[in-house]
Amino acid sequence: MKLFDKYTGILLGLALFAGLLVAGISCTGETTTTTSSPTATQPPVTTTTPAVTTTPASTDVAPLPAKARFRVATTTSLYDTGLWGYLEPMFEKKYDVEVDILSLGSGAAFEYGKRGDVDVVTIHDKPNELKFVSDNFGVERVPFAYNYFLIVGPPGDPAGIKGMNPEDAFKKLMATGEGTFVSRGDNSGTHSMEKTIWTNAGFNYADVQKAGAWYVESGLGMGPTLNLANEKHGYTLADMATYVAFKAKLNLVPIVDKGSLLLNVYSVIAVNPEKVTVVKNIKMANNLVSFLTSPEIQELIGKYGAKEYGIQLFTPCAGNEPKG
Amino acid sequence: MTELWNGLLKALELIVTFNPEVMAIAGLSLRIAVTSTLLAAIICLPLGSLVHFKQFHGKRVLISLIQTFYSVPTVTVGLLVFVLFSRSGPLGGLNLLFTPTVMILGQVLLVSPILVGLTVSALSGVDRTVTDTARSLGASGRQTAFLILKEARFAVMAALVLGFGRAISEVGLALMVGGNIKGFTRVLTTAISLETSKGDWELSMALGIILIIIALVINVVLNRIQQRR
Known part of the structure; x- marks a missing residue:
């Protein structure tokens, strides 16, 4: 409390001082060149860098440059049910990567993918998924779970x-x-x-x-x-x-x-780096596709939430289109 | 209505037990809002003073314009910043989208019109007789300006408080450019929005109460600073 008090006081004082300075100069009209409007202020906040310290465990791992973060846009239902929160730490541990998950409607998820702001999307909108892939924005549509x-x-x-x-x-x-x-x-x-x-x-x-x-x-x-x-x-x-x-x-x-x-089929689609040239994590995106369709994870998806809600939330379907 | 009561209890529980996730989220909210308000202050208090003390053509129009931007929707600022910093956008190479840094930048843009505009108002609000008295007693232009600024300091402080309030309470921009990423860009307001859509209203309410408590603490601190002077 005491420390914060002082810190704020100093900074506020500084700001006021800057104000006084410029005002003083301009009021006397002695100088015409104003030194104000400091452009391009870079905030002093440093972002937490992902810990990429340990050596990759298996051969299919694509280590990321220190600052890059692997980004997934997901439909809200996979996030709000907690499924992503459950799977995320496992994927991060297995591939030694920092995953950022953005929970959006499928429409917005496609848009983020097209702009290259995410590396992969997990969505449930078949007609638009097919279009996303046929327009070359997505590599391949891989269904991994479904419900109704x-x-x-x-x-x-x-x-x-x-x-x-x-x-x-x-x-x-x-x-x-x-x-x-x-x-x-x-x-x-x-x-x-x-x-x-x-x-x-x-x-x-x-x-x-x-x-x-x-x-x-x-x-x-x-x-x-x-x-x-x-x-x-x-x-x-x-x-x-x-x-x-x-x-x-x-x-x-x-x-x-x-x-x-x-x-209701949930699919994972990696954003195509040939079309969306700004995405850089295609290897990690492919890792996610194989992770979600792997037998162990498929089993976990099938069991997820069953105890809590008394009903199977997702039926796994490992890469195949389920038949109603 | 039970949500409100349970929310209050939950808020107390989260605070008393120092729930690490909630503390991290609250800490980030505070850090981002304080940093952006201070950065905006460093830019805007001088700018506001400049606008007030300088006479130039179109001054009134400029002030009206600045005041218009008090009402700019947070998502609109968010969209602007998003488009700028998206990987396909002009500043995409900086790789700043979905980081706390870009949230601060966005909030600086959001808060700036308020700080410039209210600084101008604060300085204009100083009684004319103060200026006249100072002048008649032989004060120079610079000395008069100092005096006016000193007289206006409470109103300037109020502007800062308001700017901080807008920064810490906004959700549109934080969601749009921060992405509400768990453990990285999730702040109180975006967490509230998420928990509400997940149906956990008690937690939402609790987080809201924590935000108000933070605002209360900040205001008490600022009040004490004011009274000391």
């Missing part, structure tokens, strides 16, 4: 869609206009899935957006969107993992949980 999307809603089921397949459920929502539907509306993987269902149900998404007051776009992440649906006694499309994590806080139950369309 659910349409959740109030236990009373005002629109009467319980047990239907997702396309028919959406058709009925549109026809009756009963019951609010809360859309993510944020270009996330879940939002992309919702659009796919509308298309398969025979609707133009732009028309859906204008369909009426019952269709609400939250523009929020999965958790806040579930809360919004809860407050409005509405339906929403949710990934299973986030719904399970939030279930205790919500008065929403699974309404539609059948249908091959609802398959």
